[in-house]
Amino acid sequence: MVPVLLLLVLGIAEFGRAYNIQTTLSGAAREGVRSMAVQNDPGAARAAAQRAAASLPLGDGDISISPASCPVGGEAPAATATVTITYRMAFVTSLFAPAITLSGTGVMRCGG
Numbered sequence: 001m002v003p004v005l006l007l008l009v010l011g012i013a014e015f016g017r018a019y020n021i022q023t024t025l026s027g028a029a030r031e032g033v034r035s036m037a038v039q040n041d042p043g044a045a046r047a048a049a050q051r052a053a054a055s056l057p058l059g060d061g062d063i064s065i066s067p068a069s070c071p072v073g074g075e076a077p078a079a080t081a082t083v084t085i086t087y088r089m090a091f092v093t094s095l096f097a098p099a100i101t102l103s104g105t106g107v108m109r110c111g112g
Contacts, residue, residue, distance in 0.1 A: 025104030070110030
């Protein structure tokens with residue numbers, strides 16, 4: 001009975017950790033896309049996303065911004081910016097899988 005209970009407790013802990021990372025990624029993507037939509041600066045968007053997910057070691061390669069710059073003026077008033085952050089989470093126990101890839105995406109209309 002103890003092995004089954006231990007497996008259950010470890011599964012709950014791993015799921016909770018994955019859920020925490022997922023919500024962090026979603027929040028960071030929202031902050032990054034807000035910065036991109038308002039400032040039209042991919043560097044500032046990446047920095048905002050990294051600040052919002054300070055607990056995760058995110059590199060510039062983990063953060064994808066599309067398009068590279070928001071259209072300005074009357075070019076395309078309905079254009080949107082998208083920031084997607086991917087993170088490979090390694091399981092602590094490796095009982096379920098060695099790792100999974102989690103991602104968070106934020107979409108906002110350019111210009112705020």
